[in-house]
């Protein structure tokens with residue numbers, strides 16, 4: 001299990017959007033068991049997924065000792081502990097409680113153990129609720145915008161994470177900085193990203209989430225982007241980010257699972273007929289069941305050649321004619337390796353695969369048709 005808090009004291013940087021969409025992709029396209037915790041009295045995460053709790057919210061869990069199992073709801077294949085405005089009173093009501101910073105951990109710590117990924121959406125402040133979230137999480141991902149003031153906020157946040165690590169939660173690690181609403185062509189965006197990469201060389205996500213109107217529209221329909229505009233640029237960006245997220249935060253002792261790979265039959269430009277987004281090449285996975293020929297298969301999904309360059313702006317999905325149909329293309333590289341090899345830790349996997357691979361096959365599946373190359 002991995003518990004990940006999405007935190008930035010700056011407002012409107014993409015925390016909620018990232019939790020909703022990464023969570024939805026982890027659940028729907030990778031089959032992970034996902035719990036989202038809405039730890040923001042604005043309740044935006046709950047709304048984003050069409051959950052409007054009038055009662056039995058995370059507030060009742062934290063303040064009234066309601067069992068989490070009684071507050072949990074299900075949306076888009078995920079479980080969610082929702083929030084509403086009641087939660088704004090929690091900061092005051094928890095003041096008199098002993099070890100109030102550990103309240104979330106105490107109330108849901110045991111209960112969450114059956115989930116693969118627990119994603120926490122924090123409110124934009126350095127108050128008690130985000131500190132509760134950071135005292136419970138093992139990892140922090142910081143969504144941010146590529147702008148000058150964000151850099152100042154980031155060093156404050158790094159300091160807060162260090163203090164929480166020293167005083168409340170030694171397991172806490174800053175595991176990612178994710179650029180959201182990224183305007184890739186602006187010099188400022190590039191130079192801010194480069195500065196943050198200098199400051200935190202290992203933490204910055206290689207992928208970015210580009211500014212995309214569909215991502216902004218999806219919450220008003222109460223849907224994650226993969227349920228609202230599955231083949232557009234916003235969904236593609238979050239698929240790529242989710243693949244990278246899994247590579248950074250694989251479950252203990254497991255390689256990341258393969259995700260579905262999507263392509264839209266492009267009627268949009270007439271030039272590019274297909275758009276394909278896939279798990280990153282690193283999202284190689286080991287199939288634990290030995291193959292029939294005494295072999296163990298490792299399937300590695302890779303983007304098809306028709307994948308557009310990542311930096312190219314997404315075509316507005318709305319511009320596509322209504323007749324455009326989605327086609328699923330699944331390029332699969334099958335690596336054949338000796339079955340007797342022990343399970344390999346994720347960190348060793350790429351090198352191990354290089355050393356042990358015996359033969360390669362490339363299979364492309366388009367709908368029901370499968371072609372061996």
Ligand SMILES: Nc1ncnc2c1ncn2[C@@H]1O[C@H](COP(=O)(O)OP(=O)(O)OP(=O)(O)O)[C@@H](O)[C@H]1O
Nearest residue numbers: 011012013014015016017124181210211212215216
């Ligand atoms: N990549 C994007 N492109 C365009 N709009 C976006 C993108 N990501 C998020 N938005 C929109 O920007 C606004 C702020 O995003 P979001 O709510 O995810 O930020 P937040 O950090 O959770 O905000 P808060 O601090 O208030 O909780 C929302 O209206 C959201 O729909």
Ligand SMILES: [Mg+2]
Nearest residue numbers: 015016040044
């Ligand atoms: Mg939010």
